[in-house]
Amino acid sequence: MNAAVQGTALITGASSGIGATYAEKLSAKGYDVILVARDEARLRTLADRISATTGRSAEVLRADLTDRVDLAAVEHRLGEDAAITLLVNNAGMALDGGLLESQPGAIERLIALNITAPTLLAAAAGKAFAPRGRGGIINIASVLALAPEAFDGVYSGSKAHLLNLSLSLAAQVEDKGVRVQAVLPGATRTEIWERAGKDVNSFPPEMVMEVGDLVDASLVGFERGETVTIPPLADEAQWRAMNQARLAMGPGLSRREVAARYLGPAQASAA
Numbered sequence: 001m002n003a004a005v006q007g008t009a010l011i012t013g014a015s016s017g018i019g020a021t022y023a024e025k026l027s028a029k030g031y032d033v034i035l036v037a038r039d040e041a042r043l044r045t046l047a048d049r050i051s052a053t054t055g056r057s058a059e060v061l062r063a064d065l066t067d068r069v070d071l072a073a074v075e076h077r078l079g080e081d082a083a084i085t086l087l088v089n090n091a092g093m094a095l096d097g098g099l100l101e102s103q104p105g106a107i108e109r110l111i112a113l114n115i116t117a118p119t120l121l122a123a124a125a126g127k128a129f130a131p132r133g134r135g136g137i138i139n140i141a142s143v144l145a146l147a148p149e150a151f152d153g154v155y156s157g158s159k160a161h162l163l164n165l166s167l168s169l170a171a172q173v174e175d176k177g178v179r180v181q182a183v184l185p186g187a188t189r190t191e192i193w194e195r196a197g198k199d200v201n202s203f204p205p206e207m208v209m210e211v212g213d214l215v216d217a218s219l220v221g222f223e224r225g226e227t228v229t230i231p232p233l234a235d236e237a238q239w240r241a242m243n244q245a246r247l248a249m250g251p252g253l254s255r256r257e258v259a260a261r262y263l264g265p266a267q268a269s270a271a
Contacts, residue, residue, distance in 0.1 A: 007085030008057075010034040010078060012065060012121065015042040017190030018140060019090040021215045023058070024050060029219075031086065032057040036074055038064045065091050065117035066109050078124040082132070087125040089118040089162070090140045094192055098152040107154055114158035119165060126173055126180075133177035138222060139166045143184045143230060146242075159184075163228070170227045179225065183218045185209065186232040 009026045013019035015037035023033045027050045035043045040062040047058035061077065063070035078084060092114045095102045122137050129135025144156035145163040166182035173180060187208045189200055200208055214231050221229030230239055 006030040008032040008034060008081070008083045009086040009088060010036060010061075010074070010084050010125075011088040011090060012036045012074070012117070013091030014046065015039040017192065018185070018188065018211055018215060019088065020046055021211050022088050022090065022138075024053075025212075025215055025219060026086070026088075027054040027056040027058065030056070032059075032083070034059045034061050034077070034084070036061045036063050036065070037091065038062065066112040071117055071120060075120055075124040078121060079128050082128075084125075084128070085134060086136045086138070087121060088138045088140070089121055090138075091117060092140065092158070092192070093195065094155045094198075095152055096195075099154050102154075110154055110158060114155070115161050118162060122165060122169060126169055126178065129178045130173050130176040135177070136179040136181070136222065137166075137169065138181045138183060138218070139163075141166070141182045141184050143186045143232065145184060167227065179222065181218075181222050181226060182228050183221070184228065184230045185214050185218075188214050 006026075006029060009022070009031040011019050011023050011026070011033060014023050014033075014035035019035075019037065023035055023046060027033050033047075033050060033056065035047055035058060037043055040060060043060040043062065047060050050056060050058040061074065063074050065071050065074070078087065093110055095106055095110060099107070118139060122139065125135065125137050129137070139162045141162040142156065142159035144151050145160040148156045148160070150156070163182050163184070166180050170180035187200065187203050188211055189208055190211055194200075209232055217231035218229050221231070228239065228243075230236075233239060
C-alpha cells in the first residue's frame with residue numbers, strides 16, 4: 001500500500017479495460033478514486049477490490065456520459081469537489097462498421113461519448129484546477145489520430161479531437177500548475193473491440209499491447225511531464241520530427257496572398 005495521498009482521481013469508463021486499470025494503478029499510488037461508468041454492478045465490484053487491496057477510498061458514480069443530465073452531474077462534481085486532483089478522460093466507443101455502414105444514432109452516440117463528454121469534462125476540470133494551481137487531466141486518444149486512413153474516420157477523428165484539445169489546453173494551463181496529457185494507445189486488449197463487432201485476436205500478436213503495460217507506460221509519461229505519450233512508438237524522434245514540422249508550418253498557414261501554386265499564368269506573371 002502507498003500511504004502517500006495524492007488526492008482523488010475521477011476516471012470515466014472505469015468499469016473495465018483501460019479505465020479500470022487506471023483506477024487500480026492510481027489507487028496503488030495513493031489516489032482515492034471516483035469510478036464513473038454506466039455499469040454500476042461492475043463499478044461496485046471494482047471499488048470493493050480497490051478498497052480491499054489498497055485501503056484507498058473508491059466511490060462509484062454511475063453515469064451515462066451520452067445523457068446530458070448524467071454528464072452535467074459529473075461536470076458539477078469536478079467543479080465543486082476540491083479533493084479531485086486528476087481527471088482521466090477514458091470513456092469511449094467505436095462503431096460497428098464504418099461511416100457508410102453505421103446508422104445516424106450510432107454516429108451521434110460516438111460523438112457524444114468520444115467528443116462532447118470529454119471536452120466538457122476537461123473544461124470543468126481545467127476551470128477547477130487552474131485557480132488552485134494544481135491538478136492533472138489525462139485524455140485517452142489513439143494512435144489513429146495520426147493515421148486516419150487506417151480505421152474508421154469517425155472514431156479516428158474523435159481521437160484527433162482529443163489530441164488537439166490536449167495540446168491547446170496544455171498551452172493554456174502550463175503556467176498554472178496543471179498538467180495535461182494525451183495518451184495515444186495502439187491496439188490494446190480491451191472490450192472495445194468486441195463491442196464494435198471486431199476480434200482483437202485477428203491482429204498479429206506483436207501489434208496488440210496488454211492493458212496493464214499501456215497504463216504503466218502512460219503513467220510514466222505523465223510523471224515525466226509529457227503532453228503527448230505514445231506507448232508503442234519505439235522511436236520518439238519520429239513524433240518529435242512530425243510535431244516540429246507541424247509547428248514550422250505555423251507562420252505560413254494564414255497569409256493575405258494565395259500560394260503561388262494556386263495562381264493562374266496571368267496572376268503568376270503579375271505577381
